[in-house]
Structures are given as C-alpha cells and as structure tokens.
Amino acid sequence: MLRFLSRRLLQGVFVIFGLSIFIFVISRIIPGDPAKMALGPRATETAVEQLREEMHLNDSIPEQYYYWITGALKGDLGKSVNTKRAVVEDVSEFLPATIELVIVSGIILIVVSLLLGVLAARYKDTWIDALIRFTAYIGIAIPSFVMAIIFLLIFGLVLQWVPVLGRLSPGMTPPPTVTGLMMVDSLIAGDMAAFWDAFEHIILPAISLALGGLLQEARILRSAISDNMGKEYIAVARGYGIPNNKIMNKYLLKPSMIPVVSVMGLDLASLMGNAFLVEKIFNWPGLSRYGLNAMLTKDLNAISAVILIIGLMFLVINIVVDIIIAALDPRIRLGD
Amino acid sequence: MTNELLSIKDLEVWYKTYRGYAKVVNGVNLTVNKGEKVGVVGESGCGKTTTMKSILRMNVQSAYVNSGEILYSGENILKMNEAKLQEIRRRDIAMISQEPSAALNPVFTIGEQIRDVIRYSDTKKKFTKEEMQSKAIDAIKSVMISDPERILASYPYQLSGGMKQRICIAMGLVVPRNVLIADEPGTALDVTIQDQIHRLLHNLVEEKDMSLIMITHSLGVARELVDRIHVMYAGDVVEVAKTDDLFKKPLHPYTIGLLDCVPKLSGGGISEGIYGYVPSYINPAPGCRFASRCPKATQICREQKPSMTSVDAEHSVACFNYQ
Amino acid sequence: MENQGRIHKNTFMKESTRENMRMYWYKFSRNKLSVLGLLLVISSIVIAIFAPVIAPFPQHVEAFVDYNNASLAPSSTYWFGTDIFGRDILSRIIFAFRGALYMSIIVLAIAVPVGTLLGLIAGYFGGWFEVVIMRLTDIFLSIPAIILALSIASVLEPNLTSSMIAVTVMWWPWYTRMVAGMAKSYSKEYFIKNAELIGASKFHILFREILPNCISPILTKMALDVGWVMLIGATLSYCGLGEQPPTPAFGQMISDGSKYMPDLWWMTIYPAMAIAYIILGFNLLGDGISDMFNKGRQ
Numbered sequence: 017m018l019r020f021l022s023r024r025l026l027q028g029v030f031v032i033f034g035l036s037i038f039i040f041v042i043s044r045i046i047p048g049d050p051a052k053m054a055l056g057p058r059a060t061e062t063a064v065e066q067l068r069e070e071m072h073l074n075d076s077i078p079e080q081y082y083y084w085i086t087g088a089l090k091g092d093l094g095k096s097v098n099t100k101r102a103v104v105e106d107v108s109e110f111l112p113a114t115i116e117l118v119i120v121s122g123i124i125l126i127v128v129s130l131l132l133g134v135l136a137a138r139y140k141d142t143w144i145d146a147l148i149r150f151t152a153y154i155g156i157a158i159p160s161f162v163m164a165i166i167f168l169l170i171f172g173l174v175l176q177w178v179p180v181l182g183r184l185s186p187g188m189t190p191p192p193t194v195t196g197l198m199m200v201d202s203l204i205a206g207d208m209a210a211f212w213d214a215f216e217h218i219i220l221p222a223i224s225l226a227l228g229g230l231l232q233e234a235r236i237l238r239s240a241i242s243d244n245m246g247k248e249y250i251a252v253a254r255g256y257g258i259p260n261n262k263i264m265n266k267y268l269l270k271p272s273m274i275p276v277v278s279v280m281g282l283d284l285a286s287l288m289g290n291a292f293l294v295e296k297i298f299n300w301p302g303l304s305r306y307g308l309n310a311m312l313t314k315d316l317n318a319i320s321a322v323i324l325i326i327g328l329m330f331l332v333i334n335i336v337v338d339i340i341i342a343a344l345d346p347r348i349r350l351g352d
Numbered sequence: 353m354t355n356e357l358l359s360i361k362d363l364e365v366w367y368k369t370y371r372g373y374a375k376v377v378n379g380v381n382l383t384v385n386k387g388e389k390v391g392v393v394g395e396s397g398c399g400k401t402t403t404m405k406s407i408l409r410m411n412v413q414s415a416y417v418n419s420g421e422i423l424y425s426g427e428n429i430l431k432m433n434e435a436k437l438q439e440i441r442r443r444d445i446a447m448i449s450q451e452p453s454a455a456l457n458p459v460f461t462i463g464e465q466i467r468d469v470i471r472y473s474d475t476k477k478k479f480t481k482e483e484m485q486s487k488a489i490d491a492i493k494s495v496m497i498s499d500p501e502r503i504l505a506s507y508p509y510q511l512s513g514g515m516k517q518r519i520c521i522a523m524g525l526v527v528p529r530n531v532l533i534a535d536e537p538g539t540a541l542d543v544t545i546q547d548q549i550h551r552l553l554h555n556l557v558e559e560k561d562m563s564l565i566m567i568t569h570s571l572g573v574a575r576e577l578v579d580r581i582h583v584m585y586a587g588d589v590v591e592v593a594k595t596d597d598l599f600k601k602p603l604h605p606y607t608i609g610l611l612d613c614v615p616k617l618s619g620g621g622i623s624e625g626i627y628g629y630v631p632s633y634i635n636p637a638p639g640c641r642f643a644s645r646c647p648k649a650t651q652i653c654r655e656q657k658p659s660m661t662s663v664d665a666e667h668s669v670a671c672f673n674y675q
Numbered sequence: 676m677e678n679q680g681r682i683h684k685n686t687f688m689k690e691s692t693r694e695n696m697r698m699y700w701y702k703f704s705r706n707k708l709s710v711l712g713l714l715l716v717i718s719s720i721v722i723a724i725f726a727p728v729i730a731p732f733p734q735h736v737e738a739f740v741d742y743n744n745a746s747l748a749p750s751s752t753y754w755f756g757t758d759i760f761g762r763d764i765l766s767r768i769i770f771a772f773r774g775a776l777y778m779s780i781i782v783l784a785i786a787v788p789v790g791t792l793l794g795l796i797a798g799y800f801g802g803w804f805e806v807v808i809m810r811l812t813d814i815f816l817s818i819p820a821i822i823l824a825l826s827i828a829s830v831l832e833p834n835l836t837s838s839m840i841a842v843t844v845m846w847w848p849w850y851t852r853m854v855a856g857m858a859k860s861y862s863k864e865y866f867i868k869n870a871e872l873i874g875a876s877k878f879h880i881l882f883r884e885i886l887p888n889c890i891s892p893i894l895t896k897m898a899l900d901v902g903w904v905m906l907i908g909a910t911l912s913y914c915g916l917g918e919q920p921p922t923p924a925f926g927q928m929i930s931d932g933s934k935y936m937p938d939l940w941w942m943t944i945y946p947a948m949a950i951a952y953i954i955l956g957f958n959l960l961g962d963g964i965s966d967m968f969n970k971g972r973q
Contacts, residue, residue, distance in 0.1 A: 027813070034814035042830055153708070157955035159906050161913055162947040165933050173937065246412055248454035255410045256469045256523070257441030270459045289819025293910060308914065311829035319826055327818045346459060346507040370701035
C-alpha cells in the first residue's frame with residue numbers, strides 16, 4: 017500500500033512538472049508581445065523594453081522557463097495584467113470559493129449518484145428504473161452551462177426559492193475568514209443566519225455542477241450491478257440462501273463500486289473544469305471565474321497560475337480516489 | 353421407493369435467445385434416494401448444469417422453467433414460497449459450482465464468505481464470531497488444507513485453482529446437509545488434483561451420510577464415485593441404471609458410444625468416438641435428439657420422441673430399439 | 676469435387692455473415708433506446724447535409740437584419756421565433772448542426788488515428804516508447820479537458836479552427852491510453868506470439884493482428900465521443916472562443932439568448948434543446964454499439 021502510494025505521488029510530481037512545461041509552452045506560443053499587451057497600446061517603446069527585460073522575454077525559451085519555474089516554486093507566479101496584483105494574491109483570494117463549491121458539489125454527486133444507482137438496480141425494469149435512466153440520458157445530454165441557466169431561471173428567478181448570485185446576500189456581514197469556506201467559517205463564528213444564507217447561495221450552483229456526473233455515475237453503477245447480477249458468485253450466494261438485501265448491499269455493491277469509483281474520480285476532478293461555466297453564470301467569485309476572465313483577456317500569468325493550481329487539485333483528487341479504489345479492491349491494495 | 357429424497361419430474365427449462373427459445377432441458381426425470389450417490393453424465397452443454405441449478409432456483413434470468421416439478425421430501429421446490437426455499441438452500445441442499453474461480457466473490461476474504469454461509473444456516477441461533485470461525489476452520493481442515501487461518505484471511509485471487517475448488521467444497525459442507533450437488537468438480541484442474549478432489553468428495557459424503565449428485569462428462573469418473581448413473585444427451589435423460597449394470601449392459605446407442613470413449617487398459621488404441629455434433633436447441637427436429645448421430649436410427653426415431661421404458665427394475669432407457 | 680467444395684464454403688460464409696448481422700442487430704435493437712439513438716443521429720446528419728434545402732430562411736444564417744420581425748415569439752412563419760436581429764432561430768439551428776457535426780468529425784478524424792497509433796506503439800513495443808508516450812498522455816490528462824481546451828483556444832485566434840485544434844490536442848490521449856492497455860495485454864497472448872514466431876512484420880502485427888481486436892471499444896468510444904466533442908465545442912463557443920458571429924453555433928446562440936431570459940426564452944431554449952437532441956442521439960447510439968459488441972448474454 018505504501019509503495020503503491022509513494023509510486024503514485026512520484027508519478028504526480030512528474031506529471032505536474034510536465035504540465036508546467038506544457039503551460040509554459042502554451043503561454044509562449046501566443047501571437048503578439050506579452051509586454052506590449054500588458055502595458056496597453058499607449059505605452060512608450062522604452063517602457064515596453066524595460067518590461068520585456070523584467071519579464072525575461074529577451075532570454076532564450078529554456079532560460080525563460082527556468083525563471084518562471086523557480087519563481088513558481090518560490091510562490092511567485094508573476095503579476096496579473098487585469099488586477100495589477102500578484103497572481104498568487106488573486107489565487108488565494110478566489111480559490112476558497114471554488115474549493116467550497118467543488119466540495120459541496122462533490123458530496124452531492126457521491127451521495128445522490130450511489131442512491132440513484134442502487135435504486136435503479138434494485139427496481140430494475142420497473143418504472144423507477146426507467147425514470148432514473150431516462151433522466152440520466154437527458155441529464156448527460158444537456159450541457160452543464162445550459163442546466164445552470166435553466167436552474168437559475170426556474171428556481172432563482174421564477175420560483176424565487178433561493179438567492180442566485182454570489183456567495184452571500186448583500187446585507188449579510190461575512191463571518192471572519194478562517195478557512196475561507198463561507199459555510200465552515202460561519203459555523204466557526206456561530207453565525208447560523210450566515211451559514212443558512214451561504215447554504216442557500218451555494219446549493220443551486222453546486223447541484224447544476226454535480227448533475228451531469230451524478231447521473232452518469234448512477235447509470236454506471238446500475239449497469240455494473242446488473243452485470244454482476246449474472247456472475248456465478250451471486251448465483252452461489254443465492255444458492256446458499258444469503259438474504260436478498262444482504263446480496264444486494266454486500267455481495268453485489270462492493271464489486272460494482274470499483275468501476276464507479278474510478279469514473280467518479282474523473283468526474284470529481286472535472287467538476288473543476290465545469291466550475292468555469294457555472295461560476296460565470298452564478299457570478300460565483302471563485303478561481304474559475306477569475307481564470308475564465310484571464311483567458312478571455314489573455315492574461316498569461318493568471319492563466320498559467322490557474323491551470324497549475326487546478327492541475328494540483330486534480331492530482332490530489334485522483335490520489336484520493338486511487339486510495340479509495342485500493343480500499344475496495346484487494347487486488348490493487350495487496351499488489352499482484 | 354419410500355426413501356426417495358429428491359426427484360425431478362418432466363423438467364423443461366428454456367433459455368431466451370435472439371433466435372427464439374432454446375429448449376435446453378427437455379423433460380428430464382431424475383431421482384435421488386437418501387444416502388445415495390447419483391451421477392449425471394453427458395457432454396458439455398447437454399443441460400446437466402441447467403437442470404441442477406433449477407433445483408435451488410439458481411439459474412440466470414434468461415432461463416426459465418417451462419414445466420415440470422422438483423420434489424424435495426414431497427414438496428415442490430419450484431412452487432415454494434421464498435422463505436421455505438431459503439430454508440432448503442441454507443440447510444438441506446448445497447451446490448458446488450463448476451468454476452471455483454467464478455464462484456467466489458473477488459472482493460471478500462474466503463473467511464467472510466464462509467462465515468456468511470454459517471451465519472444464515474440457522475437464523476434462530478446467533479452464532480458468535482468465534483463459533484463461526486471455528487466451524488470455518490474445521491470445514492477448511494476437512495478438505496485437507498493446512499494452515500486454515502491464513503486461507504480464511506486470503507482473497508480468492510491469492511489462491512490456486514485446486515485450493516479454490518477445495519474451498520468451494522468446504523463451503524458446501526460447512527453446514528450439515530442432506531444433498532450435495534457437485535458440478536464437475538475439478539474439471540479446470542490437472543488430473544492428479546482432480547483425482548484427489550474426487551476422493552475427498554467421496555469420503556466426505558460417505559462420512560456424513562449425505563446424498564450426492566455428481567455431474568460429470570466422464571463415465572470413468574462416475575464409475576468410481578456413484579451408485580447409479582443418469583446419462584443425459586441434449587436435454588434428455590436417455591438411460592438410467594445402476595453403475596455396474598450400465599457398464600455391463602449399456603443399452604442406449606449414445607451410452608455405448610460414450611463407453612467406447614472410456615480408455616481401457618486392454619483396448620486397442622484410441623476409440624472412434626461419436627460422429628457429429630450436439631444438435632441445435634432452437635427449433636430442434638422432432639423425434640429423438642440423438643437420431644442424427646445414431647448408427648441405429650430408423651424412420652420412427654426421426655419422427656417421434658422415444659419415452660423412457662424399463663427393461664428391468666433398476667434399468668430404463670429411452671430408445672425405440674428396446675420398445 | 677474441389678469446385679463443389681468451394682461453392683459450399685462460400686455459401687456457408689455468406690450465411691454466417693448474414694447470421695452475424697442478424698445477431699448484431701438483435702443485440703443492438705433489443706434496447707429500444709438504441710434504435711431511438713440511431714434515428715436521432717441519422718436525422719441530425721440529414722439535417723446537417725441538407726441544411727440549405729431544409730432551412731426556411733437560409734439567408735438568415737449570415738449577417739442578416741430585419742428589425743420589423745425582431746424578437747418574435749414562435750409562430751407558424753417562424754417556428755422557433757426570431758432573435759433580436761429578426762433572424763429565424765430554426766434556420767440558424769439547422770445550420771448550427773452543420774458546424775457541430777463538422778467539428779466532431781474533423782476532431783475525431785485526427786485524434787482517433789493519432790491516439791490509436793501511439794497507443795499501439797506504446798502497448799506493443801513497450802520500453803522507452805511506452806514510458807515516453809504514456810507519461811505524455813498522463814500530462815495531457817492531468818487537468819480537466821475543458822480547461823485545457825479553453826486555454827489553448829484562448830491563446831489562439833477565436834474561431835472554429837482554433838477550437839478544433841484545441842479539442843483535438845486534448846482528445847487523442849484518451850485513445851492512446853485505452854489502446855495501449857489493450858495492445859499490451861494482447862502482445863502477451865499466443866496469437867501474437869505465433870505471428871512473431873512465423874516472422875510476421877511489425878506492421879502486420881500492429882495493424883492486422885492487434886488493431887482488429889481493438890476495433891469494437893474504439894468504435895463504441897467514438898460514438899460516445901461525437902457527443903462529447905460537440906459538448907466541449909458548444910462550451911467553447913458559449914465562452915466566445917468558437918465560431919464567431921454571424922455564423923451560428925449552439926453555444927454562442929445560447930450565450931446570446933441567455934441575456935434576454937426569460938422574456939425571449941425561445942432564443943435560449945430551442946438551441947439548448949437542439950444540442951441536447953444531437954448529444955442524446957450519439958449517447959444512445961454509443962450504448963447500443965457497446966451492447967452490440969458485448970459478448971455473452973445473447
């Protein structure tokens with residue numbers, strides 16, 4: 017197990033290193049002069065030249081990479097052209113909101129998908145199963161940004177069940193920042209009103225973010241369960257008179273979880289990708305909205321930083337998922 | 353026939369396929385007496401396993417029983433309610449699966465799986481963990497495995513095929529039962545191990561005074577282990593006789609062909625075997641299913657299905673040549 | 676005699692091919708949803724091909740302005756209503772099918788062969804080939820596809836070609852990873868060992884022995900991927916990084932329309948339904964294909 021983990025970590029470090037080269041290459045293939053873009057069209061020739069020198073743009077590409085990566089390791093990812101601040105400062109301001117959204121969304125995804133998957137398999141070929149599968153197909157086919165728009169419209173604007181924009185209502189005083197996660201901070205401060213308000217704000221974006229993956233997993237779990245239903249070991253368990261719900265909850269569920277968890281890992285990780293759009297639509301002040309703005313304005317340092325941070329989060333999630341799979345599957349845990 | 357324990361009457365099991373229904377079990381009759389060892393012999397795919405799985409209602413969903421009954425102590429298992437059936441599965445009859453690798457759940461330890469069998473064998477009684485463990489250890493020991501604690505803590509993939517086969521037997525015997533159904537045990541293993549498994553099974557059944565239904569494709573194996581043999585061909589039982597009678601005086605042309613395949617010490621080389629293949633189960637021709645391969649087939653064989661006829665008290669055959 | 680034998684063999688072959696087709700169709704059509712998927716896909720393709728004939732107002736896909744008929748609700752003339760410039764939404768949706776399908780086809784036509792080839796090489800040859808190729812795919816798969824595509828598209832000029840490049844760059848690694856896994860396990864099997872022993876060329880082993888065995892998972896994945904590529908394409912275009920106006924694209928239409936929600940709901944809802952229609956079709960089709968190749972349980 018330990019060897020498996022350390023190998024996985026080493027691989028992760030390598031991947032992040034590769035990713036940094038990749039990001040760097042992308043940020044340098046951009047047409048036009050980054051220094052000129054940073055200073056705007058009215059900048060003087062000397063000012064541009066000075067900034068070029070500062071940004072090491074006159075050095076060779078490997079040298080430029082060296083400066084960039086050593087800076088990144090020291091926590092210096094350069095300045096944002098948009099906010100005129102250090103990118104690291106921006107990231108630390110916006111990241112917690114994204115993490116909070118992704119965590120809430122991830123919890124919804126895991127809990128609801130397992131519930132629906134088991135339900136569909138248990139009531140296989142009944143109307144419950146048909147309804148869940150039909151919803152799953154529709155849900156997978158509708159892009160998450162469309163889902164977000166529809167949710168915003170129905171529950172936020174027409175029914176007005178929940179507030180829709182931002183993390184807290186305008187009149188609400190945010191709790192003192194401890195973790196940066198609004199709901200956790202308000203609990204720490206003992207401010208239940210703020211907690212509830214934050215919850216109401218996060219629930220809609222979190223659901224729209226989780227929905228696609230959730231339905232996908234429910235479907236995979238259902239089909240894994242129904243595939244395994246035909247396995248000899250289930251017939252044997254049945255032949256020994258093991259009660260039906262025991263077969264369902266133990267003999268069937270555990271082996272069926274393995275394919276679900278591996279896809280779920282990918283989906284949990286891609287929550288961060290879809291967060292880009294959901295944050296935009298719900299005006300959620302997170303890293304993704306910041307990143308998307310950076311992309312649309314070609315704010316290179318900000319783009320690189322956002323991709324790097326997301327790559328890191330992606331890696332962490334994947335390692336956690338690998339650990340869970342290892343816990344479920346003895347073949348992986350004990351090594352062949 | 354007062355000591356008749358289990359009997360299958362005119363059982364028909366059909367599989368649903370893309371080309372229609374495959375009539376895989378075509379009216380099988382079979383009886384097992386108390387303490388008797390019965391063999392069911394036939395080629396692969398002749399419906400042996402399907403017939404046996406019907407006894408505990410373990411067949412896959414695409415297979416369903418079209419007609420017939422399976423009586424255990426006078427009660428029809430096929431019409432039984434769930435609770436009664438579970439009682440029989442837990443305490444009376446066990447089936448040892450053909451593929452030990454597929455029969456064990458890959459994500460649970462052997463111990464976990466055996467303990468569940470013990471746990472549910474008596475729902476009124478609450479077994480302690482120690483009781484279950486010691487029963488499991490005894491069962492593992494009884495199938496000649498040393499180091500039972502280690503085996504119980506292992507996962508199936510960590511064990512060899514022979515080991516897994518023994519564990520499957522142990523699982524079937526961990527609770528005392530009246531009938532044990534063994535589906536080609538050891539087929540996937542090499543001959544010496546297979547032989548050990550057969551001996552083991554034979555001794556355990558004798559020791560515990562159980563009835564045994566042994567499914568095999570080899571008459572040779574059946575001869576060593578069982579008292580009475582049912583020969584099956586393409587979903588039909590074609591001949592039933594005491595083991596000795598069958599070998600002395602085989603009647604059905606298929607049985608005769610099968611006997612030719614059993615290697616003899618004094619024989620002259622390899623036998624010719626039986627010409628041809630098992631016919632299709634979907635829209636089979638009327639008449640005897642063996643007719644297309646039968647050296648003695650006549651017109652009537654191709655038109656009508658022969659019924660089971662007794663030639664003497666313990667020997668019956670389904671063939672027009674003896675009617 | 677010999678001649679007769681050959682004829683016999685040929686009819687036998689034909690019979691078995693027909694039998695196979697029948698079996699495949701049985702497995703595919705057993706799930707009625709797969710048949711529905713096939714219908715949705717065929718209709719989408721027909722719409723895309725015959726767009727200029729089908730669209731009631733083909734001229735509305737260009738920079739067309741008719742303020743007299745702007746922002747009209749769906750009616751018998753404009754089935755799906757008109758946008759704020761007075762353009763027929765239905766006609767624009769019909770043409771958007773073209774762009775979406777075109778993009779998927781180009782992306783997969785490049786990404787699948789490249790990914791498959793690299794996968795075959797990595798899986799069969801192993802060694803350094805495997806290390807280099809597989810680590811490279813790891814890097815590409817280390818961040819969400821959509822972010823990678825967004826960042827690539829953002830540094831290029833915003834247009835359809837850029838978004839196709841962006842999506843292609845991030846799509847091949849999935850095929851590489853999948854094919855490499857299969858090729859690796861096949862390379863240990865006897866039929867490959869036998870081919871090596873009788874001196875078959877590397878080319879023959881890769882393309883005639885291993886590749887045919889990988890075809891069914893590749894096809895299944897491709898059918899599903901057509902939908903996913905469209906989804907990513909729509910997302911890029913929603914962010915303003917795909918096809919530029921006035922040429923219609925689903926994401927861009929939805930993005931424009933969402934500014935006028937809920938009053939001009941038809942500007943958003945119909946394009947959203949159209950993209951759901953086509954993606955649903957390919958998803959159902961993909962599942963059907965996967966059932967079709969699924970061995971066992973006939």
